[in-house]
Amino acid sequence: MTMAPEEPKVEVPEGHVKLTVDGEEVIAPKGELLIRTAERLGTVVPRFCDHPLLDPAGACRQCLVEVEMGGRPMPKPQASCTMTVADGMVVKTQRTSPVADKAQQGVMELLLINHPLDCPICDKGGECPLQNQAMAHGRPESRFRDKKRTFPKPLPISTQVLLDRERCVLCQRCTRFSAQIAGDPFIELLERGAHQQIGTAETADVLDMASRTSSGKPFQSYFSGNTIQICPVGALTSAQYRFRSRPFDLVSSPSVCEHCSSGCAERTDFRRGKVMRKLAGEDPEVNEEWVCDKGRFAFRYATASDRIRTPLVRNAETGELEEASWTQALRAAAEGLAKARDGKGAAVLSGGRSTVEDAYSYAKFARVALRTNDIDFRARAHSAEELDFLGSRVVGTGPENGVTFHALEHAPLVLCVAFEPEEEAPAVFLRLRKGARNRGTQVVHIGQWTTPAVDRTFGELLACVPGAEASAVEGIAQHAPDLDESLRAEGAVVLVGERAAEVPGLFTALHRLAERTGARLAWIPRRAGERGAVEVGALPTLLPGGRAVTDAAARTEVEQVWGLAEGALPAEPGRDTTGILTALVAGELDGLVVGGVDPNDLPDPALAREALAAAGFVVSLEMRPSGVTDHADVVLPIAPVDEKAGSFLNWEGRHREFPVSLEGTGALPDCRVLDTLGVEMDADLFTQTPAAAAGDFARLAVKGTFTASDAVKVPFTAAPDVPHQQAATPGAGQAVLATWRQLIDDGSLLIDEPHLAGTARAVVARMSAATAEGLGGHVTVSTDRGSISLPIVVADLPDGVVWLPGNSPGSKVRATLGAGHGSVVSIAAGGAR
């Protein structure tokens, strides 16, 4: 008698259950959805509404499977995207169950009843889940003989997002994304039954006449592009990509967003040497599957008609910039810079948008070719205190020892100081919201008013007068003991933004707070290249790898790696951005190399212009004409990120490498231009290519010297120690200015994007009801430089404070007022503009 071989007993681990899927026994963690269990086994159950990052909805009913519980089959097929696994469950998907297969085909037939035959003209055609699954699981013939339900189309729900209600299968991915992930519930399900449709508050009133109303309250969200990407049919399409190309035309290349310091993974799709669209890439550690609209839609600056494509040299006689060959231009630049260097000296302003490799080349060029420490990447308000902070608490941190996106999501408390997450780093905002929503992370903002980000991170606002943030942080122990207690909890995080440089004493206060409570501190700059520029030493006090300029041993180390003679590196700390500009005006510097800096971003635009005019010799590495090229003696064109390889360091210190998307355009990256310029000046930078620059920098990068425990105490330079100051007190007819930039504004990387510009937030001045009293709805904010007139929106600001968007149409605070966050400005009733 033969015995069946005994089946090996599989132990079911704690928290797991055993079930059978398609006749195969499988162990799954409790709470896992059936659709994922099947997917792990290699069976893809068709689905539309299911998305791993959204809450289950069971809206489309496409994922029906047959389920048997405790030996009793369920009477009808069940939606596998909403049902969790259970012990002893027997699941049959369409692979083994004719019932499930028939049910899926039936659902597909119902979904297709009202779906128009738009595939040839639909942007989703070719990459459409509905199209694919209709081919895979649908019936070849339609039995529907009646008239399809039609709607006028397309219906613009914002200038960027177009809605086609006929194509919609009501999966609710977009509405769930808006409500759960972004928290902008502007797009909703309307009506009932057969009339159910997606719409906005505006479309609800007009329904069938909706296509005529594009005004009113649009679907205003910084994340609306994600709804387009996750739409499983072509119901939501983007105005920018409308009819531009087909998936099979496109060549895709992985890329990294060049806008904010989050370093979101993206996919760049291009056709015939032109970028057609960018999509969110998938990186669970960073952006998950989302990107903000700026990262998704703002890329046409690189194809602007005024892009500089050949070197320009200023004709000494006519004073005009004239096209020149690279050889001529580089020779002219090298001669001028060498003369300036050997005269009073030359400095470098490298801007905050360079890749790590380019920033490193600027840092090395300043030290090796110009023999100076006068280099600063900070094209914004800055302070010496910030320099100390960057050197002591930022350099050398990375995902292994610093704060990460993951840490934000899992933190018990996140304190945002002088940082507006949604406007400055949208991916950080999404993580904060995710943590707050799913894990109850407490988010506290020290700012001026309850911004949408405060609301949507379920946050708490500690309002203070601009400039008083430092006192507020110092006062946490006395005035908010519970917050102080929470900051001592394991994993608590403090985030600080670029605005902190405008508040004297804030970095010191934060440093002390972190020391006292043990909370982890992270600096989140607004621009993509700033974190990397700190690391590579594009600062007057730091050499690459966070080595202090004043440290003789560090200098020797760098000299050896760079192959310089001993003592070749200058030992004195250089000038910062304002120092460089002042020195140029005072005639203490002759030459200037500028890479991607807009004078209007600098703390004092008037000083910057004066300095550029006064400078003996200016070399500008630019993509498009700017306030710098107007004064430049030589303009060298450089490549936008799509046309070069490189990497960014995001705010976590995570290396975000990207390959070149558009090859062979002939545009050169900054590192290559500087390398050749260096050769002309008899200085070898060894940064011919981004790879070479990265290799050169790797020999100087900080590696593995920290452990997680001492991550926050990197004693490179002295910790910042600046006493906090009292905030300015406004007199009668005056107010303290609070200002920061909105995500979608007049930034130079946002040009040529009319659809995106339409989704910008309203440009208004905000102030408290008491401050607004007697101003009559319209305010004119002025300084001795100029004035800005805007309509007033009353918000919960402290009295005597006015908030203006930093660089939006009609409100360019730096350029017009020459003022910044914390300045005292005059306010008066303004006439209607």
Added chain:
Amino acid sequence: MGIFDPVKGFGVTFGMMFKKVITEEYPEIGAPAAPRYHGRHQLNRHPDGLEKCVGCELCAWACPADAIFVEGGDNTEDERFSPGERYGMDYQINYLRCIGCGLCVEACPTRSLTMINFYELADDDRQKLIYTKEDLLAPLLPGMEQPPHPMRLGDDEQDYYVNGPELARGRGVPSGETVETSEEKAVQ
């Protein structure tokens, strides 16, 4: 080998003189191709002159030789080239690559792309063999109007597609023929 064999050969030649001549006088007289010959492409028009092409690129997708390039465009109220939302903004066929297989014609969802019998596709300049939309568009027949112009035959694209044959009759296309075939004849 017989004695008359050399003469037999002349006999064959002599006999041919009384048979029908199959040589064609090309190019003097021309040689019409078979009715369904896969010749040059044509982009057809609706009876009012609007283009049938919607720029969907399915022809380019189907093309095994990658000879077709299409770029879609957005019809606006002021500038309408086809009924509906989308039109073919740029359309190019590279006849250096085209193998005349006709898969593009099968793929066309609006019957915009058809092939006519014209086969004289040779040139001494490679550039000239990339035919653009202007070269490929069907000629304007009587009653047609050069786009851009508004939809003359209905309120939306559905009217054009659903009532296509009736509209064609209304515009004087004889029964049993389509706009395409009558255009083809006009070209010839």
